[in-house]
Amino acid sequence: MNLTIKTLKIKQQSVIPGFGITMGISLLYITLLVLIPISMVFIKSSSLGLKNFLDIALSTRVTASLKISFGTSLLAAAINTVFGLLLAWVLQRYSFPFKKIIDGLIDLPFALPTAVAGISLTTLYAPNGWIGRFLEPLGIKVSYTPLGITVALIFISFPFVVRTVQPVLQSIDREVEEAAACLGASRFQTFCKIIIPELFPSIITGFALSFARALGEYGSVVFISGNMPMRTEITPLLIRTKLEQYDYAGGTAVAAIMLIISFVMLLAINLFQWWAVNRHKFILQ
Numbered sequence: 001m002n003l004t005i006k007t008l009k010i011k012q013q014s015v016i017p018g019f020g021i022t023m024g025i026s027l028l029y030i031t032l033l034v035l036i037p038i039s040m041v042f043i044k045s046s047s048l049g050l051k052n053f054l055d056i057a058l059s060t061r062v063t064a065s066l067k068i069s070f071g072t073s074l075l076a077a078a079i080n081t082v083f084g085l086l087l088a089w090v091l092q093r094y095s096f097p098f099k100k101i102i103d104g105l106i107d108l109p110f111a112l113p114t115a116v117a118g119i120s121l122t123t124l125y126a127p128n129g130w131i132g133r134f135l136e137p138l139g140i141k142v143s144y145t146p147l148g149i150t151v152a153l154i155f156i157s158f159p160f161v162v163r164t165v166q167p168v169l170q171s172i173d174r175e176v177e178e179a180a181a182c183l184g185a186s187r188f189q190t191f192c193k194i195i196i197p198e199l200f201p202s203i204i205t206g207f208a209l210s211f212a213r214a215l216g217e218y219g220s221v222v223f224i225s226g227n228m229p230m231r232t233e234i235t236p237l238l239i240r241t242k243l244e245q246y247d248y249a250g251g252t253a254v255a256a257i258m259l260i261i262s263f264v265m266l267l268a269i270n271l272f273q274w275w276a277v278n279r280h281k282f283i284l285q
Contacts, residue, residue, distance in 0.1 A: 084161025
């Protein structure tokens with residue numbers, strides 16, 4: 001009897017019919033597209049042996065490229081989080097001329113080939129470029145520096161934060177804000193106590209997506225970075241260099257290192273998001 005009741009409860013909680021077959025297809029899809037290609041990276045790099053693998057991982061050139069890639073990606077994602085939230089707020093809460101056009105322009109980095117974006121940014125920020133010529137007298141050099149890499153990563157990963165925050169911001173009922181105002185809350189208190197807690201999961205998601213997109217970027221960065229080893233060489237470029245030199249094991253070893261660090265960082269971001277959401281629910285209860 002108890003078993004029958006539990007079975008009925010499971011069936012009632014299953015919204016999509018055919019859970020078994022849909023779950024199986026989903027796992028097969030993930031395995032074929034994600035797990036098998038990633039596993040091949042580790043299988044290929046394992047042919048080096050632990051000692052050679054560690055020698056590559058701890059080499060000066062690899063560690064320098066990892067610092068540049070992860071540092072610029074984190075900085076770009078953080079900047080995009082702040083200004084992406086601001087832009088999503090403006091687009092959602094205010095009406096102004098050409099609003100639809102500006103909203104459409106946000107998605108252009110998705111459609112624009114990354115190589116075209118890299119060439120355009122390099123032309124703009126070069127010492128004799130339209131913007132670079134004004135920055136050069138101030139001692140600010142963008143092209144062929146880590147700053148230029150950050151600018152390129154901001155450009156290509158900007159839409160993620162806006163597009164993840166916008167729908168959640170749209171779903172927040174204005175009456176909740178009006179009720180807070182009637183209870184004596186200031187605009188700042190309403191923003192911090194009501195709006196931000198609702199937006200926080202989507203903000204973290206946008207940050208994670210922006211960071212992941214920036215970390216794997218190659219096309220736009222390769223032009224503006226200058227590709228100088230130990231200074232502006234990113235890890236994806238180092239991997240390609242090793243592959244062009246037919247050092248397949250070395251290239252996959254660097255890729256494996258990058259995957260491990262990326263997985264740990266994204267896992268930490270997701271755990272922080274889970275903790276923040278559950279803490280907010282606990283406070284409300």
